[in-house]
Amino acid sequence: MQIGGWLLYALVQIVGSYLASGGISAKRLVFLLAEALLCLGVTHGFRILLNRWRWLYLPMHKLLPSVSVALFIMGLLVYFLRIPVNLMLGRLFNPMDALDIQQILGQSVFYIFVFFLWTVFYFTYHYFERYNKSLKYEASMIEIELNNLKSQLNPHFIFNALNSIRALVDENPSKSKQAINQLSNILRNSLASDKKGLTNFEDELKMVKDYLGLESIRFEERLKTEFDIHPDSPKFRVPPLMIQTLVENGIKHGISKLTPGGVIQLKTSVVDDRLMIHIRNSGHLINGIKRSKSGLGLKNTVQRLKLIYGDEASFRIVNENDNFVLTEIIIPQINSHESINRR
Amino acid sequence: MRALIVDDERLARKELMKLLEDHPMIEVVGEAMNAEEATQLVNDLNPDLLFLDIQMPGKTGFQLLEELDSVPLVVFTTAYDEFALKAFEVNALDYLLKPIQPERLAEAVAKLADKERAKNAAIRGPEKKLGLNDQVFVKDGDRCWFVSLSNVRLFESDGNYIKVYFDSNRPMIHKSLNALDEKLDERAFFRASRKHIVNLSWVEGIEPWFNGGLMVKLRGGDKVEVSRRQAAKFKDMMSL
Numbered sequence: 327m328q329i330g331g332w333l334l335y336a337l338v339q340i341v342g343s344y345l346a347s348g349g350i351s352a353k354r355l356v357f358l359l360a361e362a363l364l365c366l367g368v369t370h371g372f373r374i375l376l377n378r379w380r381w382l383y384l385p386m387h388k389l390l391p392s393v394s395v396a397l398f399i400m401g402l403l404v405y406f407l408r409i410p411v412n413l414m415l416g417r418l419f420n421p422m423d424a425l426d427i428q429q430i431l432g433q434s435v436f437y438i439f440v441f442f443l444w445t446v447f448y449f450t451y452h453y454f455e456r457y458n459k460s461l462k463y464e465a466s467m468i469e470i471e472l473n474n475l476k477s478q479l480n481p482h483f484i485f486n487a488l489n490s491i492r493a494l495v496d497e498n499p500s501k502s503k504q505a506i507n508q509l510s511n512i513l514r515n516s517l518a519s520d521k522k523g524l525t526n527f528e529d530e531l532k533m534v535k536d537y538l539g540l541e542s543i544r545f546e547e548r549l550k551t552e553f554d555i556h557p558d559s560p561k562f563r564v565p566p567l568m569i570q571t572l573v574e575n576g577i578k579h580g581i582s583k584l585t586p587g588g589v590i591q592l593k594t595s596v597v598d599d600r601l602m603i604h605i606r607n608s609g610h611l612i613n614g615i616k617r618s619k620s621g622l623g624l625k626n627t628v629q630r631l632k633l634i635y636g637d638e639a640s641f642r643i644v645n646e647n648d649n650f651v652l653t654e655i656i657i658p659q660i661n662s663h664e665s666i667n668r669r
Numbered sequence: 670m671r672a673l674i675v676d677d678e679r680l681a682r683k684e685l686m687k688l689l690e691d692h693p694m695i696e697v698v699g700e701a702m703n704a705e706e707a708t709q710l711v712n713d714l715n716p717d718l719l720f721l722d723i724q725m726p727g728k729t730g731f732q733l734l735e736e737l738d739s740v741p742l743v744v745f746t747t748a749y750d751e752f753a754l755k756a757f758e759v760n761a762l763d764y765l766l767k768p769i770q771p772e773r774l775a776e777a778v779a780k781l782a783d784k785e786r787a788k789n790a791a792i793r794g795p796e797k798k799l800g801l802n803d804q805v806f807v808k809d810g811d812r813c814w815f816v817s818l819s820n821v822r823l824f825e826s827d828g829n830y831i832k833v834y835f836d837s838n839r840p841m842i843h844k845s846l847n848a849l850d851e852k853l854d855e856r857a858f859f860r861a862s863r864k865h866i867v868n869l870s871w872v873e874g875i876e877p878w879f880n881g882g883l884m885v886k887l888r889g890g891d892k893v894e895v896s897r898r899q900a901a902k903f904k905d906m907m908s909l
Contacts, residue, residue, distance in 0.1 A: 482724075485748035486678075489767035493684035544678055585703050585726045 328366060328373075331447075335440070336362035353415050360411045361404075365437075368400050368407075369444055382452055393445055401438035405430060466629065480574065483541075484509070490544045505543055508536040516567060524563035524634070527594075527601070531555065534570050534592060541577055548587025549577070559594045562601040564657060565630055572605050572653050575623060580609025580651055605653040611645050631655070670785055671698045673714065675707040675730065676722040676746065681767065685720060685746065688769055692778045704728035704736075711737060718742045718781060720765075731813065734806035735842070738852050739799050740815060742784055743806075744777055762815060798854040801870065807833055809840030818857070822871040822887050824849060826864050834891065859903060861885065862896040875907070 339358045375396075376382065381389060487509055494502035515533050538551045573590060581588040588608025595602045624643060631639040638658040646652040672695050676682045682700050689695050698714050701707035703725050711719070719741050723730040734740055745754060745764035754764050763777045788802055799805075801819035808814075816835050823834040826846035832839050850860050861867050867885060874886040883895040883903060895903050 482749040485767055486681075489684060489748060489769075490678065490680045492768050493680035493687070496687070497680075497683070543680070546679060582724070583726050585705075587726075 328370060331444070332362040332366040332369075335365065357411065357415055360415075361408060364404055364407050364411070365440065368404055369441065372396065372400060372441075373448070376448075382449070382456075397438050397441050397445065398434075400441050401434035401436075402430070404437045405434045463633070467633065483574070484513075486544055487540045490540075494543060501543070505540060508539045511536050512540070523566070525566040526560065527562045527564050528560045530564050530566065530569050531559075531592075533567070534573055537570055537573065538590070545577075545581065545587060548584075549581055550587070550589045552589060552591040552593075554591070554593040556594045556596050556601075558596040559601060561596075562657060562659065564601070564603075565634060568627060568630065568655070569603060569605070571623065572627065572655075573607075576605055576607030576609070576651065576653065580607040584608060599659045601657045601659075603655045603657070606646065606650050607653075608649060609651050610648065611643065611651050627655075631657075670694060670717040670742075670781065671696050671714065672718040672720060673697075673699045673701065673707065673710055673716040673741075674720045675701045675704075675725070675733070676720070677702050677725045678722075681722070681746070685769065688771060688774050691771070692775070694782065695778060704730075704733040707733055708736060711741070716741055717785065718744065720744050720746050723747045731808060735808055737806065739803045740806045742781060743815070744781070799852050800854040801857050801868075805833075805842075807840045807842055809838075812840070814838070814840070818853075818868070819870065822868045822889060823891055823893060824858075824866040859899075859906065861893050861899055861903070865893045867893050869906070872907075875903075 336358050339361075340355060343354060343358070381392065384392065487505070491502050491505045491509070494505060512533065515529075535553075538549075542549050542551065569592070573592065576590050581590065589606070590608075591604075591606040593604040593606070595604075624641075628641050631641055635658060640656045641654070643651065643653045672689070674682050674685055674697060676685070679702070682702075686697055686700075689697060695718070698716055699710045701710050704727055707719075707721075710716075721730040721733070721743055723745060724747070728736075730745065734743065743762055745762065746767060746769065747754075747764060748767045754762070763780055765773055765777060799818060802817070804815050804817045805821075806813070807816055814835075816833065820835045821833055823832075824846065825832040825834065827841065829843060829845070830841040831844050831846055831849060832841055846864070846866065850858075850866055853866065857869060858866050859869055867887065871887045871889070872885055873888045876884045876886070878884040878894060881897040881900060883900045885893045885895055885903075887893065
């Protein structure tokens, strides 16, 4: 776009001088092209500095003087840079004329004006792009929230749990009381959790344990659970309900489909200040139509991780072997991405 | 009525058994925890009624029904899949949402009693053969039907499938026409040719056809050719 813009500038100049004098010399042509190239170089440098100093984020009252000074310097810069170009082309050059203060200012003002237009264009373009991006960000955030609401209050799970608890009331009253506590804890968490923020690892772990406790009532000996939690795990903060959702995924698509049942294992480890979460479940991933529904949930997880951690977190789900599916999340320590999460 | 409970959760089965204690007309003769067990028990015990969960490991409740030759009365029990039951024609079946409300169960049982009376009033076919009063479960894509055989006018073989003609529907079932022929009561259904089995109670007219065959007209306008080999047998059956 930069290049295109300055080419257009050169073209306009060429056509302009052609129309003005009814003809154009080769030297003049080369000069105008070189001038456009000069301007391209200067504005490109300016753009790099703009990005480095983050001027796009400056408030107007700070931006105006900074930009004015910058434009003035750039104008002078181009004026002096075009002197060697003129020399090279062998055009008439009079040091006295060239260094005359009026000449300098007069010529520079023209360039300053051109650069001013460039800056206005540049800032407007970026303003709209940022606006666009923030709209997109908000839209995807809302979509994720909606999907979370849908998936977290999984009615199938809740009604099945209630049904099991009702049968348990006669069989084992104290266990049924515990189950009611677990269920209310899950309901409270899924209603209260702030989907944008992060939660303590320990809270999430409790949620997962409550959830698995309830599923164990339903599946009885068909569901075996294993935990292997690294002692440093509580130092981390994790997206709320993310581990729970993935564990539920493993039960829904893995263990509940297997007649003899299976194992679900939650393992964490800390490597290089990053938390690695491994969820293993009996079963086998099928790549195809059958996965379309869970695919949506997984896509959600990926999106959430990206929004919170940028490229610092990772997620994958694979068939570890014929009998186990491995879901892996790697989460960086909270401090390293605070700036991203400041929203 | 002799009932079979099919559910993968022990506690869910137990809860339903307990609720059924209030309804002495329902006798629970067996419990199955998956489709394989259920198929076995249906064949062994020949129950009048199934309480059937939809989501089970291995095969779903629907798949179980598709495999049964003759389907008993069915009440679906489910936690949250009633959308899956929307596929059925209105009033074709009953379902109970878990946790099951005692009042809803009482309603369902009352409906079952009506259906059972209607069934008993009709003459029963010979043992183990499918007569006009039996029903089959038919699923075609998203749509499902419980079809009484008395409404099926024609079975037509189509590759590895059979087209089942009833009302204006022609869903396919995955079976061979020979296997079906063996199960059907020969007094009600007639094997017209390699391709067709007709319901005799739907026959409206018979015309002579080429090569000594016959052309049978069914109510509703379908026409079926009877092969020469079967024509003599057919004449025997239709005359007293």
